[in-house]
Every structure is written in C-alpha cells, then in structure tokens.
Amino acid sequence: MSRFVDRVQIDAVAGNGGHGCTSVHREKFKPLGGPDGGNGGRGGDVLLVVDPQVHTLLDFHFRPHARATNGTPGMGANRAGAAGEDLVLAVPDGTVVLDANGDIVADLIGEGTRFVAAQGGRGGLGNAALASRARRAPGFALLGEPGEERSLVLELKSVADVGLVGFPSAGKSSLISVLSAAKPKIADYPFTTLAPNLGVVTAGTDVFTVADVPGLIPGASEGRGLGLDFLRHLERCAVLAHVVDCATLEPGRDPLSDIDALEAELAAYSPALDADHSLGDLASRPRVVILNKIDVPEAAELAEFVEADIAERGWPVFQISAVAHRGLAELTFALAALVREYRREHAAPVARRTVIRPKAVDEAEFTVVPDPDLxxxxxxxxxxxxxxIRQTQFDNDEAVGYLADRLNRLGVEDELVKQGAKPGAPVTIGEMTFDWEPITPMGDDVPLTGRGTDVRLEQNDRVGAAERKLARRLRREATDDE
Structure with a gap:
C-alpha cells in the first residue's frame, strides 16, 4: 500500500574537499625542478531539485541521511584531484525547506527549481599554487575544507488552484472524482481520505487543479482529527470551496453551523507564508459554497432553505449532487472563472533585475571581541x-607561519594590539585556541630555512620560554617577600 508523507527531517552532509599535495618535481638532471603539487578537488554538494514526477516525501522518510562524495587529494606533476559528485535529491513541487530553528530557507515551486541543501568543501591548494617570489618551494599545502552539515525539515504544501474543505463524509472525494480523472478512495465512513488528492479539471479552454484534503472537524487547528497535518495543503490554494453535506443525520449539524465551524478553524490556522509566494492568510481567500447531496429530497429542501442566508455573506452558492452528476457543469465553469480572475489579479511578477552591490573596500571582514571564558x-x-584555520596543517611550522602572514595581512594582529592584547594572550579562531605571539617581520623579509620550518616560530619558542622562566622567578620573589 502506498504511503503519503508530507513532512520529514533530513540530515544533509556535503563532501569534504581534497587536500592539496606537497611535491617537488624530480627527474634526471633536474633533481629540484620546483614545486608541482596539485590542488585537491572540491567536495560534492547536496542539492534539492523539483521533479514533477515526485508527489510525496516518502523516500526521505526511509532514507533521511543524504551524503555527497568527497573530493580527492591533489597529486604530484601538477595533477589536481577529482571533484566529488553532487548528490541530487528529487522533491515534489511545493516543497518548503526549514532550518533547525524552524525558519524558512527555501520555497521550491516550479519544475527544475534547485536549492543547495549543503555546500561541498573547497579543495586545498597544492604547494605549486602557493609558490611566490619569497617562498619558491613551499614545504606545505593547504588542507581541504570539510563539507557543510545541515539538519533540515522538508514540508510539502500542495500547489493547487481550488481547495475543497468540509467535514468528513461531506462528499469531497466523490466531487473530485467526477470533476477530474483522480480516483480517490470513497467509502461511507468518516476520515476515508487519509492523504490529499489532486485532480486536474478542464472547463472549456481553462485548466485548473483541485485539492481534496482530509475532512476537518472543530479543533482541527489545534490538532484534533487529521486537520492540523493537512491544513498546510490549503495554503497555496487561490480559491477555497466549502463542500457541505446537506443530508447529514448528525444532531446539532446544519449547513450554516458547519460553515461557521470550518471558518473558525481556517481563521485560527492562517499561517504566515514566505513573502515571495504569500497569498495572504486563509481567511482572506475567495470562497465558494457547494451544497452537496441534493439527490436526497430532504437535502434538496434544506439546500433551498439556507441558500439565501449563505448568499448574504457574498459567497457564490451551488447546489450539486456528485453522485447524480447534477449541477457540475455550472460549478466547474464558475470555479474556472474565479481561478482565472485570481490569476489575473495575482499575475507572476516580471523578473526583477539583478543588482550587484560590491562590498566596500574598507568593509570589515572579521571582528575581534573579548573572550568571556578566558x-x-x-x-x-x-x-x-x-x-x-581549517586549511592549515598545524604540525608543519612553515604552514603555521604562512597562516600568521595571512592573518597579519588581513589586519588581525593590528586589531589585537589595538584592543590591548598582550603576548601570550589566548586567541580563539574557529575551533583553534592558541597563545598569541606577535610575529615580525612579515613573510617577504623572513630568512628561509629548511622546507616545512619557519625561523620565526623557533625564535618565538625561545623568547616565550625565556619570558615564562622570568615570570616564574618574579612570582617566587614576590612570594618570598611576603
């Protein structure tokens, strides 16, 4: 038996970038031919793409973990690593993507719409790409970045023009089965419909879609019955049609009270949609009232009795019998006219011109704040x-010196000095905390030593050891004086 799933949580993990290669070209008569380490390949992305052949999120229910492949490391002879393959996940039209905080990050409408759920990591540069006038044969390469990991919630909101709402057993499934080619389950007990049904209706030259959601009952917006799970499928409907059972034998129910009860639930739900696709809350949508089952004499009399009261509310009223196929043509063309009018009033906006605003030259690319914990x-x-920080090999002194040069050029050391940082102060960048030691001079004036080493770090180690020894002696002297 097929299952309809319209809300799932997935864990998207992009591929890691490949590490750069540290290599020196060697061949006969050219023992030191220069650096030739290639760059690592980028990691694969995790992509969500709208596919019209997909109608449910069932696949993600059984396979919630999505992982793209990693990039491969670079190699010698300037050979770059292969990029990881993107993982493309097909989702239904109308899928909404929410982050871990419940905020909407993407609203996927229209065939082929794409969203990068997790970005692949960058590949690290090989030592050939890091060579410069001052550093002709780098003895290090950059590490590949880890791929992005995100936990996302996917919600399916059906894209339909007309939404049929009503109490259980009001005849919504019967109506959609005679208006379109849809074949929903029809039975004589409540909550026969357990999943939304979509049907395509043709009225002359107009074509529109109709959605039939499970029956609503009072308290649906608070979780009673099945309403809360499927009210979201009405959010994108341009027209809401009340399907009223005029032949119900339940005590305390009549067409007007049914409509009032459902209107209260729609008003209580009224979600705030994404600004780019918002149609307003459910209470503001055009309404149509369909008085069903007039093939039953008592129901026909009741429909005649309440039609005038409903019309006073300004809503079109239609008396039909889905079973006897009575009044369907008039209803179909009326719905087509309402949809056509709504589409004209809410025409798709003209594609907006893309405005490129480059960052200001002096715009801050980092911030330095005091650490509350240290x-x-x-x-x-x-x-x-x-x-x-993520790209640096911390077991390679030359790589650490290169990182220090980059941070200095960015202005990090100047900002630390400006904020009163003292030598040896703990500085945290990303997941790395280290004792700050001002490193001068810069890379262009540094005397080069062996590959993989940096003379400045050796000097700082000696200076740092001397300073620590002096601090211990001063503390001992202070204790003796006391």
Whole structure:
C-alpha cells in the first residue's frame, strides 16, 4: 500500500574537499625542478531539485541521511584531484525547506527549481599554487575544507488552484472524482481520505487543479482529527470551496453551523507564508459554497432553505449532487472563472533585475571581541580567518607561519594590539585556541630555512620560554617577600 508523507527531517552532509599535495618535481638532471603539487578537488554538494514526477516525501522518510562524495587529494606533476559528485535529491513541487530553528530557507515551486541543501568543501591548494617570489618551494599545502552539515525539515504544501474543505463524509472525494480523472478512495465512513488528492479539471479552454484534503472537524487547528497535518495543503490554494453535506443525520449539524465551524478553524490556522509566494492568510481567500447531496429530497429542501442566508455573506452558492452528476457543469465553469480572475489579479511578477552591490573596500571582514571564558583572551570571528584555520596543517611550522602572514595581512594582529592584547594572550579562531605571539617581520623579509620550518616560530619558542622562566622567578620573589 502506498504511503503519503508530507513532512520529514533530513540530515544533509556535503563532501569534504581534497587536500592539496606537497611535491617537488624530480627527474634526471633536474633533481629540484620546483614545486608541482596539485590542488585537491572540491567536495560534492547536496542539492534539492523539483521533479514533477515526485508527489510525496516518502523516500526521505526511509532514507533521511543524504551524503555527497568527497573530493580527492591533489597529486604530484601538477595533477589536481577529482571533484566529488553532487548528490541530487528529487522533491515534489511545493516543497518548503526549514532550518533547525524552524525558519524558512527555501520555497521550491516550479519544475527544475534547485536549492543547495549543503555546500561541498573547497579543495586545498597544492604547494605549486602557493609558490611566490619569497617562498619558491613551499614545504606545505593547504588542507581541504570539510563539507557543510545541515539538519533540515522538508514540508510539502500542495500547489493547487481550488481547495475543497468540509467535514468528513461531506462528499469531497466523490466531487473530485467526477470533476477530474483522480480516483480517490470513497467509502461511507468518516476520515476515508487519509492523504490529499489532486485532480486536474478542464472547463472549456481553462485548466485548473483541485485539492481534496482530509475532512476537518472543530479543533482541527489545534490538532484534533487529521486537520492540523493537512491544513498546510490549503495554503497555496487561490480559491477555497466549502463542500457541505446537506443530508447529514448528525444532531446539532446544519449547513450554516458547519460553515461557521470550518471558518473558525481556517481563521485560527492562517499561517504566515514566505513573502515571495504569500497569498495572504486563509481567511482572506475567495470562497465558494457547494451544497452537496441534493439527490436526497430532504437535502434538496434544506439546500433551498439556507441558500439565501449563505448568499448574504457574498459567497457564490451551488447546489450539486456528485453522485447524480447534477449541477457540475455550472460549478466547474464558475470555479474556472474565479481561478482565472485570481490569476489575473495575482499575475507572476516580471523578473526583477539583478543588482550587484560590491562590498566596500574598507568593509570589515572579521571582528575581534573579548573572550568571556578566558581571562585576557580574545575571539576572532570571520569567514576568511575561520576558513584559513581549517586549511592549515598545524604540525608543519612553515604552514603555521604562512597562516600568521595571512592573518597579519588581513589586519588581525593590528586589531589585537589595538584592543590591548598582550603576548601570550589566548586567541580563539574557529575551533583553534592558541597563545598569541606577535610575529615580525612579515613573510617577504623572513630568512628561509629548511622546507616545512619557519625561523620565526623557533625564535618565538625561545623568547616565550625565556619570558615564562622570568615570570616564574618574579612570582617566587614576590612570594618570598611576603
């Protein structure tokens, strides 16, 4: 038996970038032919793409973990690593993507619409790409970045022009079965419909879609019955049609009270939709009232009795019998006219011109703030410095020196000095915390030593050890004086 799933949580993990390669070209008569380490390949993305052949989120219910492939490392002879393959996930039209906080991050409408659920990591540069006038043969390469990991919630909101609402067993499934080619389950007990049904209706030259959702009952907006699970499928409907059972034998029910009860639930639900696709809350949509089952004499009399009262509310009223196929033509063309008018009033906006606004030259690319957890410490935040931390091989002194040069050029050291950082102060960037030691001079004036080493770090180690020894002696002297 097929299952309809319209809300799932997925874990999207993009591929990691491949590491850059550290290599020196060697061949006969050219023992040191220069660096030739290739770059690592980028990691694959996780993509969500609207596919008209997909109508449910069932696949994600059984396979919620989506992982793209990693990029491969670079190699010698300037050979770049292969990029990881993107993982493309097909989703139904009308899928809404929410982040872990419940905020809407994407609203996927229209065939082929794409959304990057998780971005693949960048590949690391090989030592050939890092060579410069001052550093002719780098003894290090950059690491590939890890792929993005995101936990997302997918919600399906059907894209239909007309939504049929009504109490259980009001005849919504019967109506959609005679208006379109849809074949929903029809039975003589409540809550026969357990999943929304979509049907395509043709009226002359007009074609529109109709959605039949499970029956609503008082309290549906608070979770009673099946209403709360499927009210979202009415959010995109241009016209709402009340299907009223005029032949019900339940005590305390009549067409007017049924309509009032459902209107209260629609008003209570009234979600706020994404600004680009908002049609307003449910209470503001055009209404049509369909008095069904007039093939029953008592129902026909009741329909005649209440029609005038309903019309006073300004809503079109139609008396039909889905079983006897009475009044369907008039209803079909009336719905087509309402949909046509709504489409004309809410025509798709003209594609907006893309405005490119470059960042200002002096715009800050990082921030330095005091660390509340470490006395005298600081936290450096920014996309570039945090990315550089992830790319650095901390077991390679030359790579650490290169990182220090990059941070210095960015202005991180100047900002730390401006905020009063002292040598040895703990500085946190990303997931790395280290003792800050001002490194001068810059890379262009540094005397080169062996590959994979940096003379500045050796000097700082000696200076740092001397300073720590002096601090211990001063503390001992202070204790003796006391």
């Amino acid at each position: 006395d005298g410490g600081f936290i450096v935040r920014g996309a570039r410095p945090e990315r550089w």
